Amino acid sequence: MKEILSLDHVSYSYESEDGVTRRAVDDVNFTVNDGEWIAIVGHNGSGKSTLAKLMIGLLFPEQGKVKVFLEELNADNLWEIRSDIGIVFQNPDNQFVGSTVQDDVAFALENNGIPFEEMVPRVHESLAQVNMEGFLDHEPHHLSGGQKQRVAIAGALAMRPKLLILDEATSMLDPQGRDEVIQVVDELKRTTGLTVISITHDLEEVLLADRVIVMNDGKLLLTGKPEEIFAHGDKLESIGLDLPFAARLSRSLRQAGVGIQGEHMTEEELVNELWTSHFNK
Amino acid sequence: MLEKMIFGRYVPGNSFVHRLDPRSKLLFVFLFIVAVFLANNTATYALLLAFTLLVISIARIRLYFLFNGLKPILFLIIFTLLMHFIFTKEGALLIDWKFLKIYEEGVRQGIYISIRFLVLVLMTTILTLTTSPISITDGMETLLNPLKRFKLPVHELALMMSISLRFIPTLMDETDKILKAQLARGSDLTSGTVKERIRAVVPLLVPLFVSAFKRAEDLAIAMEVRGYRGGEGRTRYRQLDWQWRDTVVIILFLVLVVALFWLRGGN
Numbered sequence: 001m002k003e004i005l006s007l008d009h010v011s012y013s014y015e016s017e018d019g020v021t022r023r024a025v026d027d028v029n030f031t032v033n034d035g036e037w038i039a040i041v042g043h044n045g046s047g048k049s050t051l052a053k054l055m056i057g058l059l060f061p062e063q064g065k066v067k068v069f070l071e072e073l074n075a076d077n078l079w080e081i082r083s084d085i086g087i088v089f090q091n092p093d094n095q096f097v098g099s100t101v102q103d104d105v106a107f108a109l110e111n112n113g114i115p116f117e118e119m120v121p122r123v124h125e126s127l128a129q130v131n132m133e134g135f136l137d138h139e140p141h142h143l144s145g146g147q148k149q150r151v152a153i154a155g156a157l158a159m160r161p162k163l164l165i166l167d168e169a170t171s172m173l174d175p176q177g178r179d180e181v182i183q184v185v186d187e188l189k190r191t192t193g194l195t196v197i198s199i200t201h202d203l204e205e206v207l208l209a210d211r212v213i214v215m216n217d218g219k220l221l222l223t224g225k226p227e228e229i230f231a232h233g234d235k236l237e238s239i240g241l242d243l244p245f246a247a248r249l250s251r252s253l254r255q256a257g258v259g260i261q262g263e264h265m266t267e268e269e270l271v272n273e274l275w276t277s278h279f280n281k
Numbered sequence: 282m283l284e285k286m287i288f289g290r291y292v293p294g295n296s297f298v299h300r301l302d303p304r305s306k307l308l309f310v311f312l313f314i315v316a317v318f319l320a321n322n323t324a325t326y327a328l329l330l331a332f333t334l335l336v337i338s339i340a341r342i343r344l345y346f347l348f349n350g351l352k353p354i355l356f357l358i359i360f361t362l363l364m365h366f367i368f369t370k371e372g373a374l375l376i377d378w379k380f381l382k383i384y385e386e387g388v389r390q391g392i393y394i395s396i397r398f399l400v401l402v403l404m405t406t407i408l409t410l411t412t413s414p415i416s417i418t419d420g421m422e423t424l425l426n427p428l429k430r431f432k433l434p435v436h437e438l439a440l441m442m443s444i445s446l447r448f449i450p451t452l453m454d455e456t457d458k459i460l461k462a463q464l465a466r467g468s469d470l471t472s473g474t475v476k477e478r479i480r481a482v483v484p485l486l487v488p489l490f491v492s493a494f495k496r497a498e499d500l501a502i503a504m505e506v507r508g509y510r511g512g513e514g515r516t517r518y519r520q521l522d523w524q525w526r527d528t529v530v531i532i533l534f535l536v537l538v539v540a541l542f543w544l545r546g547g548n
């Protein structure tokens with residue numbers, strides 16, 4: 001397995017206005033391999049957004065090393081590395097640079113000096129990948145939040161990135177927009193094998209990930225497969241994260257003495273467990 | 282009132298004028314503004330007016346729509362006309378009624394100035410009605426490109442303009458939201474003295490500015506991570522295409538200038 005990104009004993013602190021320094025990221029280590037979907041979760045102020053900034057070189061670590069594509073990020077290789085990373089931020093409006101959908105998708109291509117003849121097919125192709133090909137000339141204020149985020153993903157895809165980072169990309173969307181975006185990313189991952197790092201506090205989104213990293217107070221608290229993480233239900237709730245509804249219900253049922261086994265992440269799993277539980281006795 | 286105002290608004294269409302390259306349109310309007318000052322007699326002013334009406338008909342803009350939208354400016358033109366009627370006292374006396382005296386030269390000057398004003402307003406309005414703001418920006422950027430040699434940040438100016446245009450609806454929505462939020466908190470913007478009303482706008486502007494700065498910061502970060510490093514080495518997705526009809530426009534302009542010189546009275 002090829003390594004895409006690694007953080008090696010990375011620390012970063014902010015200085016607040018009253019002169020107190022606060023460690024936003026404290027001695028964090030992890031590696032992301034090619035084709036993985038990693039979810040980084042944590043409540044607000046857990047340092048997860050600082051992690052995103054460190055990964056894309058908007059911030060440089062005070063201690064430790066951030067390696068992207070096996071190269072340590074520094075001021076010289078920054079632009080080259082960035083052209084291989086796509087990142088989608090939280091606010092759909094504040095990252096829409098172009099005046100129409102196609103201008104926005106072409107923005108990164110223009111910046112990287114891609115010739116016009118190549119831009120046109122790339123713009124169409126990446127819009128098709130996010131199911132927005134019918135919106136070429138639409139202006140941003142006529143799009144929904146979910147559509148804008150999909151355009152932002154298309155803008156990232158146009159550069160054919162090796163890594164896509166979603167920095168709370170679904171947190172400002174309504175449930176429908178969130179589903180659209182998650183579906184698009186899920187399909188991309190399945191069809192193209194794109195490596196995805198999604199930073200989120202939505203635990204439903206976490207279920208799709210291959211591996212989960214839980215952050216708390218700038219430190220890496222837990223890491224593992226979604227099932228393994230949700231087994232620590234109490235721990236997650238104690239740091240201010242909500243479990244998915246099915247997992248919560250399954251836990252409550254067990255506590256109430258209903259004879260079901262194991263953890264259940266999705267409604268389907270829980271329903272299957274419940275309707276077969278009588279035979280399993 | 283504001284919905285009817287068409288000065289500076291874009292109405293999509295597919296006429297000859299709509300399909301022109303923004304560069305030829307901008308160039309034409311700019312040169313036309315200069316050429317208008319060549320007119321100095323009835324024939325030349327009539328020619329200018331006829332030419333403008335011709336352009337309006339080619340652009341397939343309905344006259345009613347145009348004049349209805351320009352009402353506030355038409356009032357201004359009529360006002361200038363009346364001022365000339367009343368205050369210019371040269372030439373033969375035409376009307377002498379009690380204290381009102383209207384002279385021939387006053388009428389002539391009034392009509393000339395009004396036509397000049399009208400023609401200028403109509404031409405620039407046709408430009409903005411038939412060209413999307415983003416095309417105007419593109420056209421400006423290419424036309425001003427030679428000025429880069431004199432250290433004029435042409436690309437940056439054009440980018441600033443296109444980002445401002447893109448954020449107008451976003452900030453309008455935001456203003457609306459803040460307005461409603463403040464109304465819900467009991468702020469009153471519609472009554473009171475002028476001073477009170479101005480003061481009531483402050484709680485509207487402060488949150489708007491705060492959020493605009495936040496947006497600017499987010500946008501700057503989004504642009505940076507997408508590889509924006511200024512105009513150097515950048516390619517363009519929007520391509521301008523100079524066609525035969527654009528050359529026709531420039532030739533038409535030259536014909537107009539020749540005609541103006543020919544019809545112009547010597548003085």
